[in-house]
Amino acid sequence: MTIRITARIAIEEDELQEDFLRASGPGGQNVNKLETAVQLRFDAMASPNLPTTMKERLVALAGRRITKDGVLVITAQRHRTRERNREDALERLVALLREAATPPPPPRRATKPTRAAKARRVDEKTRRGATKRLRSTRPDD
Incomplete structure (x- = not known):
């Protein structure tokens, strides 16, 4: 399945890797039993679908979320269910990629x-x- 970023740019779902881990924070007994947090990995530098300029902007925007190898790691654990955390991680990835896809404004003269x-x-x-x-x-004088 393809994930649309912009009209011209899309990434394949098989480029994403999901790992599940135990979430911290509230959740009662589920925190100790279930792996509801999602760690989404996307190898941005190896992706053939992203232009070079977009990759450069992505590295600048991602900051600490991108590894030295160019793998973007997004961890989602806001919600109590695994499905909702998966959706949240994917939404955040798409939002970050869309922001990287928009060209910077022209320099001020x-x-x-x-x-x-x-x-x-x-x-x-x-x-x-x-x-x-x-x-x-x-x-007055």
Whole structure:
């Protein structure tokens, strides 16, 4: 089965590896008995479906969630059921990949203020100064 990331990019489900482990936190007796937490692994660097630029952005976005080998690891244990944790991990993976797929905004070009903008700024400063001068409590000379 294919997982759609964008209109052009999709990953195959067999590229994902799921491991189940015991979740920490609340859950009563289930915490000690059942393996409800999901650890989803996706080898991003070996994936043939991701463009190189997207892989670079993914490494920057993932931070500590990506290993030195380029394997993205997402652990989900928010929910009490294994199925819901699987869905949560997959949703988080898709969200991260979509964020990596969007290109960065173009760099900002520095511009100088116009002459009119400079004049407006000076006029406003003069008006503010006059207002503050009128507020002073010193007697007139």
